[in-house]
Amino acid sequence: MARIELRDVAKRYGSVEVLRNIDLEIQDGEFIVLVGPSGCGKSTLLRMVAGLEPISSGDFLIDGERMNDVRPRDRDIAMVFQSYALYPHMDVARNMGFSMEIRKDPVAERKSKVAQAAETLGLSNLTDRLPKALSGGQRQRVAMGRAIIRDPQAFLFDEPLSNLDAALRVEMRLEIARLHQKLSATMIYVTHDQVEALTLADRIVVLNGGDIQQVGSPLELYERPANKFVAQFIGSPTMNVVPVIGTDTGVTAGNGAAIELPDQPLTAQAKELGVRPEHIDVVDNGTGDLSAVADVVEHLGSDTNIYVNVEGIGSMMVRKHGNIPVNSGEQLGLRIQTENAHLFADDGTALRPVA
Amino acid sequence: MEGKPVIDRAQKTVRPGETRARRSLYLQYMVEPFFYLSPAILLIGAVIMIPLIIGISYSFQSIELLKPFASGWIGFENYVDLWSDRKFWIAMENTLFWTFWSITFQFLLGLGLAMLLNTQFFGKKLFQALVFLPWAVPTFLSALTWAWLFNPVIGPLPHWLAALGILSEPYNILGDPELAMWGPITANIWFGVPFFAITLLAALQSIPGELYEAAEVDGATPWQTFTKITLPFLAPMIAITVMLRTIWIANFADLIFVMTGGGPANSTQILSTYIFTTAFRKLDFGYASTIAVALLVILLIYAVILLWLRKKLVKI
Amino acid sequence: MSAVKNPNPALIVGKYAALAFYLIFALFPLYWLLKIGLTPDALIYSEGTRLFPSEITFSNFTTVIFQTDFVAYFRNSLVVSLGAAFFTTLFAAGAGYAFSRFVFAGKRIIIALMLVTQMFPLLMIIAPIYKIVAELGLLNSLTSLIVVYTAFNIPFATFLMQSFFDGIPKDLEDAAMMDGCSRFQALCKVVFPLTLPGLGATLGFVFTAAWSELLFALMLISKNDAMTFPVGLLTFVSKFSVDWGQMMAAGVLALIPSCLFFIFIQRYLVQGLTSGAVKG
Numbered sequence: 001m002a003r004i005e006l007r008d009v010a011k012r013y014g015s016v017e018v019l020r021n022i023d024l025e026i027q028d029g030e031f032i033v034l035v036g037p038s039g040c041g042k043s044t045l046l047r048m049v050a051g052l053e054p055i056s057s058g059d060f061l062i063d064g065e066r067m068n069d070v071r072p073r074d075r076d077i078a079m080v081f082q083s084y085a086l087y088p089h090m091d092v093a094r095n096m097g098f099s100m101e102i103r104k105d106p107v108a109e110r111k112s113k114v115a116q117a118a119e120t121l122g123l124s125n126l127t128d129r130l131p132k133a134l135s136g137g138q139r140q141r142v143a144m145g146r147a148i149i150r151d152p153q154a155f156l157f158d159e160p161l162s163n164l165d166a167a168l169r170v171e172m173r174l175e176i177a178r179l180h181q182k183l184s185a186t187m188i189y190v191t192h193d194q195v196e197a198l199t200l201a202d203r204i205v206v207l208n209g210g211d212i213q214q215v216g217s218p219l220e221l222y223e224r225p226a227n228k229f230v231a232q233f234i235g236s237p238t239m240n241v242v243p244v245i246g247t248d249t250g251v252t253a254g255n256g257a258a259i260e261l262p263d264q265p266l267t268a269q270a271k272e273l274g275v276r277p278e279h280i281d282v283v284d285n286g287t288g289d290l291s292a293v294a295d296v297v298e299h300l301g302s303d304t305n306i307y308v309n310v311e312g313i314g315s316m317m318v319r320k321h322g323n324i325p326v327n328s329g330e331q332l333g334l335r336i337q338t339e340n341a342h343l344f345a346d347d348g349t350a351l352r353p354v355a
Numbered sequence: 356m357e358g359k360p361v362i363d364r365a366q367k368t369v370r371p372g373e374t375r376a377r378r379s380l381y382l383q384y385m386v387e388p389f390f391y392l393s394p395a396i397l398l399i400g401a402v403i404m405i406p407l408i409i410g411i412s413y414s415f416q417s418i419e420l421l422k423p424f425a426s427g428w429i430g431f432e433n434y435v436d437l438w439s440d441r442k443f444w445i446a447m448e449n450t451l452f453w454t455f456w457s458i459t460f461q462f463l464l465g466l467g468l469a470m471l472l473n474t475q476f477f478g479k480k481l482f483q484a485l486v487f488l489p490w491a492v493p494t495f496l497s498a499l500t501w502a503w504l505f506n507p508v509i510g511p512l513p514h515w516l517a518a519l520g521i522l523s524e525p526y527n528i529l530g531d532p533e534l535a536m537w538g539p540i541t542a543n544i545w546f547g548v549p550f551f552a553i554t555l556l557a558a559l560q561s562i563p564g565e566l567y568e569a570a571e572v573d574g575a576t577p578w579q580t581f582t583k584i585t586l587p588f589l590a591p592m593i594a595i596t597v598m599l600r601t602i603w604i605a606n607f608a609d610l611i612f613v614m615t616g617g618g619p620a621n622s623t624q625i626l627s628t629y630i631f632t633t634a635f636r637k638l639d640f641g642y643a644s645t646i647a648v649a650l651l652v653i654l655l656i657y658a659v660i661l662l663w664l665r666k667k668l669v670k671i
Numbered sequence: 672m673s674a675v676k677n678p679n680p681a682l683i684v685g686k687y688a689a690l691a692f693y694l695i696f697a698l699f700p701l702y703w704l705l706k707i708g709l710t711p712d713a714l715i716y717s718e719g720t721r722l723f724p725s726e727i728t729f730s731n732f733t734t735v736i737f738q739t740d741f742v743a744y745f746r747n748s749l750v751v752s753l754g755a756a757f758f759t760t761l762f763a764a765g766a767g768y769a770f771s772r773f774v775f776a777g778k779r780i781i782i783a784l785m786l787v788t789q790m791f792p793l794l795m796i797i798a799p800i801y802k803i804v805a806e807l808g809l810l811n812s813l814t815s816l817i818v819v820y821t822a823f824n825i826p827f828a829t830f831l832m833q834s835f836f837d838g839i840p841k842d843l844e845d846a847a848m849m850d851g852c853s854r855f856q857a858l859c860k861v862v863f864p865l866t867l868p869g870l871g872a873t874l875g876f877v878f879t880a881a882w883s884e885l886l887f888a889l890m891l892i893s894k895n896d897a898m899t900f901p902v903g904l905l906t907f908v909s910k911f912s913v914d915w916g917q918m919m920a921a922g923v924l925a926l927i928p929s930c931l932f933f934i935f936i937q938r939y940l941v942q943g944l945t946s947g948a949v950k951g
Contacts, residue, residue: 073853081842085842099849099850099851102860103851391766395763396766398822399785399788401822409796471690487697488933491926492926493900496904500704501700545696545697553937627794635890648795654791
């Protein structure tokens, strides 16, 4: 098991800097999820940890030892690829046992380990098949089997579920969570799907444009996003963000509605107000902070999504638990749960009460 | 090569920070491609590039094996001679004629064959192997075969042509200065159609099938589908293939050399056969190199124009 | 008038007529070669233009094989073509791999140089190569032919191999390296087995090209015992200028290896070019 540290790591291709100032400490046994939009550098970072991409500058350490110049094969890290990268010319058993074959481990040991891993992943009756004869989910399992068989210091996952259909994705997500509980190994997981990030991670690292935006537990990111990017990236549906003018006691929205924010200091610097759809209450017309017209209403049974138009502000979204009897075109009052509101300064950073 | 250190390191397992491991991964990434490339580069450099430079330098020298005492640097004298060499201009004209008609027929027949091969029919695999066969026939043998086919004594072609009224009587067109060039051109078409068919077939197969389905849904006629989808998709491949093939055919001396030797009366003498006969019949290497440089310049200009056109016309 | 699934019968007739045309055009010259080779000497002139000979004989073939230097030519060509094919494929695989997998300084220049080698008149360097080979004392040696053919075929073979490598996901090597391979091991254990069709196609392509090369062989080889097929057959032409039957028989025999190779590889050639074409 391993503690992984990145100290001021950067990655450049020629003069283009794709990652900069990456400082990250990953504890032994921790499940870290790297999340961000495509092109943010998350996969590059993972490949640098794997040793598949050289590190341009900074230090990369495993258990306190600098590993920048150690080749992938000597890092004792296993990786599950997005494409699974199963060797097309080898059957399932050989695919899973390939690392032991390369290390020239005894055949008997290899066989028993392969059998054991196949058992764990429910692949026992498929071991003599070629990858092309497997379904997507089965291939995914083989790719995981190939990783766990080595009992490595750390596991890396590069968007492992993105090629699966929705139902299978949920199933495999659980499988990975179970795997982590069972092995309690260090895991680094890359995804662009925030649901995977929120459900799997001990801590999430949000990346954008080559910078770390925030590191924290799922709840931390949800409750106290460091900036507007994280606020909008984490949480589904997306947080509503509206431009406001800060006053001493609250903010004034574009339509002139004043919203008192007693829990928030620094309101005077606020340029934008962020409220999650689930943190807006629907109240009688004429009361609350804002008056709005329901545009589209989606009844999901467990929840109701209301897309509203607020005059002078634009469209916002409200989500309420249960079935709310609202019809399209209806006039509504909206009340913002001020204790759950977020304020952002000019540069997008969140304004927070000083703890 | 790399085998030894690999074994070492596997036994040592993870020893970071040690002097050996310090050899930066970066350095390795910079050096490794050249490990794979070097044999190819060395050979090309030694066998093609260096002789090429020497060859160009020959064109500024007098190197006639028959006049060993007259050799030495002579500046542009060879080029001046070239300008007033009537045979050179005839050969140039013949080169254009030879290249243009060869490439036109090769391309059209090749495109037709590729489109046929892109459909389904019984025995397609065997058919494909058989129609591609001419490409595998050694060129000298194609040349000999066609020379024999055009020979009225043992070949049927003159008799057929006479029966069709194209020839007044069955004689060998390779001996007729008016028609001789069509002999090698026919052989060249026969030999070159498979190449076009193979490359165009590859390009055809890479056109996504949904496009054709979409066109069908939109009510396009087969001809519209061909001109609006197939041709634009093939265009980049066509441009490259036609360019490479034109250059190759202009340089291609084997067929003419074996079938007519440039005759009769220089009527089939193209630049590359002229180079060959100058070098190895007259043993005048200097002048042969001068003709070769001229041909190279013409081909370079041609390639630049075609690449420029491709950039302008091909939007994909 | 659009989506009628039954195609026009005239189109079908036209299609099969076109197929027949291509087939006859491709095979008739080869048939003629075989026909004259099989015709008894006495009938060559009297039946010169008949489609089918009234009698056939294998005597031309046996004469060519047992009473001429044919076997020596055949052996020389085999040595040269196999040698060139082997080395070209080996080096081109390396170069194609480097182009496919690495980004490195000078890559564009090297590719451009390789393209240039496909462009200029080979005749231009025939004289310098003759001089160099003569000075090295390698005239009339098969080695010099192997070296020259290898160098000339490397550029095209490299592009061909590159397109095959491009068709193999990079993830596979990365996975192999994570599994404990060095890059070279990953190449041998994972990439190499998957490129076998590509290697076969390249091998066959170079073999065919080397088998039929005439000009360099003509120039670098003048001794009978080192002659390759093309050169040998040309001497046939001058030596037995009237013995059509034997020449044709020799021609048929010369065709066999390259045709065998070609029938084996042509499928992979289309495949290799397809993966390249996708990238434009």
